[in-house]
Amino acid sequence: MTRYQLFQKIKDKESFLCVGLDTDLQKIPKHLLKEEDPIFSFNKQIIDETHKYAVAYKPNTAFYESMGSKGWDALQKTLEYIPNDMFTIADAKRADIGNTSAMYARAFFEHMDFDSVTVAPYMGSDSIRPFLGFENKWVIILAATSNPGGLDFQHLSVNGEKLYEKVINTSKQWGSPDDTMYVVGATRPEALKEIRNIIPDHFLLIPGIGAQGGDLKTVCDNGLNSKCGLLVNSSRGIIYSDSTTDFAKEAGTAAKKIQLEMADILNTR
């Protein structure tokens, strides 16, 4: 999906919501456990009820890997089930030496057909460049993450700038706003503001609203640009809204609530 297509989709749906498919056997409604593939069954119903209100889905690979090859199959089936007009994110946080990162890029862009994959920047240029150069595919680089440990290294000062600023200033030269996004936690509004100044045009993937405590309005005040420029993710706050047979309907209601807030924000700017 191109940046233009993504922005059109956001305008059409009045939404920049990404639904995180962090699907955990221990958290899904109990009645699903008797199905042949409970994970896929859960995801299918969540997608059915939420896709009208969202523009993106983000399965986190950890939840699928924890079930081995069965989980990997469920991930593949989920990806195939997601409607074609949605932006898909493999939240994998990969990166390795050049020839190995190229294998990861093949895993997520060729063997599977994700639009994008999240990557960790610690290993530098040759660990990230192999994800670039796939037509209409995106790399999403961790910058200032939402978790408490995000403060351990990312906010340290390196030669007068914070490490996450250095990561952005260096890595923005490897790609462009047409193939690179950055992860900035909703729990880091001050970082978001600084990052928007450094990269006015790039899309930012914002986890951390809902369960992690970030606030949508604050995120938008600091991060929106003229082409929206934000994908705001909610995982647990949507998919685990309810644990009865109504779980998917309730997830739809939770997604709609956020979409309506987003429509309001987009229409009043």
Add this chain to the structure above:
Amino acid sequence: MTRYQLFQKIKDKESFLCVGLDTDLQKIPKHLLKEEDPIFSFNKQIIDETHKYAVAYKPNTAFYESMGSKGWDALQKTLEYIPNDMFTIADAKRADIGNTSAMYARAFFEHMDFDSVTVAPYMGSDSIRPFLGFENKWVIILAATSNPGGLDFQHLSVNGEKLYEKVINTSKQWGSPDDTMYVVGATRPEALKEIRNIIPDHFLLIPGIGAQGGDLKTVCDNGLNSKCGLLVNSSRGIIYSDSTTDFAKEAGTAAKKIQLEMADILNTR
């Protein structure tokens, strides 16, 4: 495996060699491609011929993931085939927010039974701590990696120390030399020397000899401690020694050559 058991194994075998199972369908001998599971078939023969000369095996997950659930099955079968007395490393370079890292730990320590997993430090404490606390399991944290991009961020100065030093000084407090190792590239001898001063007791996993150009003697001069303290990895230099039906025998010869150098080094100290 405990630190004591690993050191005993090193003394018994006069080897601190780790064989990297970076098994790539495009690089394995062509005659294997007609087998039902060429990846497992390749690994099985490599293990048969190299295990006498090594103490550890390190499959890099990227190569298996690039083939989807089939690759994941081949990885599982490979792990089960590796003799029980070998130290096993899932070279996965994972890490995510706390609850998600816990899923990765389950994937590699419970669903599969690896002794250790490599992790990236960018996301800080709560992304790494979930890998600690499993009995006789290890976390191996990226410090100064062997690839060219390793210089982009890891060697930057943060408050008077290099980022990789800061990573080590901070993270060594989360675990101990009994459950934590660090990755230091053989191509970074000066970093290895500094790191050995910071953490005299920890085991270090050293990739980068062979194809990447690092030198075993230099690594040992800078990194050995009284309990060896090194696992030196070779992947391509061993497993792709030959592309005929003799590939495994030749891999054994290449592994033996390194083991003899290691024996010599261990016996002359």
